[in-house]
Amino acid sequence: MNHLAFVLSSYGVSLVVLLGLVAWLLIDQRAQRTELQRLEAQGIRRRSQKAQKP
Amino acid sequence: MTALFIRDFRLALRAGGGALVGILFFLAVIAVVPFGVGPDLALLSRIGPAMLWIGALLAALLGLDRLFQADRDDGSLDLLVMAADRHMLGVTVLVKCFAHWTATVLPLVLAAPMLGLFMNMTPLAIGATALTLLVGTPAITLIGAVGAALAVSLPRGGLLVSVIVLPLTIPVLIFGVSAAYGATTESAPFLAPFLILAAITLFFAVIGPLAASAALKFSTD
Amino acid sequence: MTDTAAQPTRLLDLANPTRFLSLAGTLLPWLAGLSALVLAAGLYMSVNAPDDYQQGMTVKIMFIHVPFAWLSMMCYTLMAASSVGTLVWRHPLADVSAKAAAPIGAAFTALALITGSLWGKPMWGTWWVWDARLTSVFVLFLMYLGIIALSRALDDPAKSARAAAVLTLVGFINIPIIKFSVDWWNTLHQPASVLRAGGSAIDPTLLRPLLVMALGFTLLFFTLHMMAMRNEIWRRRVIAMRRMAARRADEKGEEA
Numbered sequence: 001m002n003h004l005a006f007v008l009s010s011y012g013v014s015l016v017v018l019l020g021l022v023a024w025l026l027i028d029q030r031a032q033r034t035e036l037q038r039l040e041a042q043g044i045r046r047r048s049q050k051a052q053k054p
Numbered sequence: 055m056t057a058l059f060i061r062d063f064r065l066a067l068r069a070g071g072g073a074l075v076g077i078l079f080f081l082a083v084i085a086v087v088p089f090g091v092g093p094d095l096a097l098l099s100r101i102g103p104a105m106l107w108i109g110a111l112l113a114a115l116l117g118l119d120r121l122f123q124a125d126r127d128d129g130s131l132d133l134l135v136m137a138a139d140r141h142m143l144g145v146t147v148l149v150k151c152f153a154h155w156t157a158t159v160l161p162l163v164l165a166a167p168m169l170g171l172f173m174n175m176t177p178l179a180i181g182a183t184a185l186t187l188l189v190g191t192p193a194i195t196l197i198g199a200v201g202a203a204l205a206v207s208l209p210r211g212g213l214l215v216s217v218i219v220l221p222l223t224i225p226v227l228i229f230g231v232s233a234a235y236g237a238t239t240e241s242a243p244f245l246a247p248f249l250i251l252a253a254i255t256l257f258f259a260v261i262g263p264l265a266a267s268a269a270l271k272f273s274t275d
Numbered sequence: 276m277t278d279t280a281a282q283p284t285r286l287l288d289l290a291n292p293t294r295f296l297s298l299a300g301t302l303l304p305w306l307a308g309l310s311a312l313v314l315a316a317g318l319y320m321s322v323n324a325p326d327d328y329q330q331g332m333t334v335k336i337m338f339i340h341v342p343f344a345w346l347s348m349m350c351y352t353l354m355a356a357s358s359v360g361t362l363v364w365r366h367p368l369a370d371v372s373a374k375a376a377a378p379i380g381a382a383f384t385a386l387a388l389i390t391g392s393l394w395g396k397p398m399w400g401t402w403w404v405w406d407a408r409l410t411s412v413f414v415l416f417l418m419y420l421g422i423i424a425l426s427r428a429l430d431d432p433a434k435s436a437r438a439a440a441v442l443t444l445v446g447f448i449n450i451p452i453i454k455f456s457v458d459w460w461n462t463l464h465q466p467a468s469v470l471r472a473g474g475s476a477i478d479p480t481l482l483r484p485l486l487v488m489a490l491g492f493t494l495l496f497f498t499l500h501m502m503a504m505r506n507e508i509w510r511r512r513v514i515a516m517r518r519m520a521a522r523r524a525d526e527k528g529e530e531a
Contacts, residue, residue: 002397003332003333003397004332006333006336006393006394006396006397007332007333007335007336009393010336010339010340010389010390010393010394011336011339013386013389013390013393014339014343014386014389014390017382017385017386017389018382018386018495021378021379021382021499022499025499025502025503025506026502028506028510029502029505029506029509032506032509032510032513033509035513036509036512036513036516039513039516039517039520040516042520200441200442200445201442204425204438204441204442205425205428207429207434208428208429214424214425214428217420217421217424218421218424218425218442220417221414221417221418221421221446221453222418222445222446222449222453224414224453224456224457225449225452225453225455225456228456228457228459228460229456229459232459232460247459250456250459254452257452261445261448265441265444265445268362268441269437269438269441272434272437272438272441273434273437273438
């Protein structure tokens with residue numbers, strides 16, 4: 001039946017958009033994390049970390 | 055406050071012939087409509103009020119980014135914000151809005167009847183549209199003040215202001231056009247949408263300057 | 276905590292996001308797992324749900340469309356609450372929360388519009404009607420995009436957060452007016468003939484999967500929101516640390 005196509009496509013679109021959102025968040029997360037680790041490896045500390053362990 | 059009004063009014067008039075450009079833009083928009091929808095006079099007279107409203111809305115948005123820009127450029131915006139303990143900043147913004155409206159939007163309202171003739175509208179419809187424009191366009195300027203205040207620190211905020219402000223002006227457009235139609239068609243009411251339009255203008259006369267002054271304070275400190 | 280009280284702003288600013296990060300680290304796997312579980316259960320229930328006698332199997336679109344529409348409004352409410360937090364208390368997490376929520380809210384609103392359109396085509400015979408509800412959701416979508424555009428346009432995160440907060444609150448005040456005006460406009464232009472076929476109460480066999488799906492998507496939303504907030508905090512730290520690195524390189528260059 002033709003209605004099935006509409007149902008499937010609406011579920012499909014939702015799945016694609018939500019997966020895209022999750023993928024974007026995960027990629028962003030990895031990028032920020034590696035950048036953070038790279039900077040920390042260079043020995044750069046934020047002010048707060050200095051305050052905590054001088 | 056009167057001094058500020060006169061100063062802003064002069065400034066808006068002088069700034070690159072602001073009012074004239076607005077009217078020309080309005081004229082151009084209205085002149086383009088018949089080429090888009092065809093020279094059918096009956097159709098034109100039916101969509102006339104709506105077209106006048108949309109043209110006035112776009113033309114009013116066009117000059118909005120200049121509301122605080124000139125003051126920011128010469129530094130007087132900081133003075134106005136700092137003077138906030140003497141007069142409330144919201145009142146200052148309100149006065150600036152009315153000066154801007156008188157200088158750039160009021161000419162549009164006055165030009166609307168002439169453009170209405172192009173659209174083959176009846177005198178009654180022209181009068182009703184001009185009246186609704188007179189009551190409704192201050193709301194556009196007042197909402198726009200919020201957008202202009204938010205985008206004041208951006209180098210090219212003009213387009214962004216329009217994008218931000220347009221969704222918020224939908225109620226004004228709806229009630230303005232339906233009041234204009236209500237005056238000409240038998241079945242639709244005129245007074246109810248007209249009064250709601252006036253209420254929206256008064257409502258934004260409070261909300262708009264308050265939000266705009268908050269945005270200005272945040273952007274300067 | 277006495278020394279925190281002595282210099283309240285700076286230390287609280289830094290302590291809170293750190294605490295949030297550790298909280299998010301422990302909470303996120305559970306939240307993600309729970310939302311996946313509830314969504315799977317909801318999906319199973321909605322596949323097995325009976326077809327509506329009027330709408331046939333297209334009623335299954337309701338199980339995702341209604342949660343999306345609901346979440347699009349909840350997300351805006353959350354952003355408005357965060358904006359109050361930004362403007363009144365200048366809480367550092369509030370503006371992170373508002374900024375992280377905007378793209379997710381826009382995505383959910385877009386999904387509500389798309390699934391609604393896909394539901395409308397077989398039911399009403401058209402992809403789009405200027406129905407009051409559709410129009411207001413569409414305006415909501417435009418407002419999300421405006422907020423995102425504004426917060427991306429300004430460089431300084433503190434300034435952009437406050438500007439976006441003002442815009443969010445003005446929009447929040449405006450939403451009832453827009454809703455009311457669109458209702459007015461709709462009754463003026465369209466006599467109520469196009470839709471509202473099955474306005475009756477929903478059958479419990481359909482209501483139960485709907486509620487489970489709504490719960491699942493709400494959990495999903497909070498999972499995504501927490502992830503986005505964590506990313507945003509990390510991004511700000513990276514920017515701060517880059518600045519420090521540049522300053523240090525500058526100092527070294529002067530010494531040498």
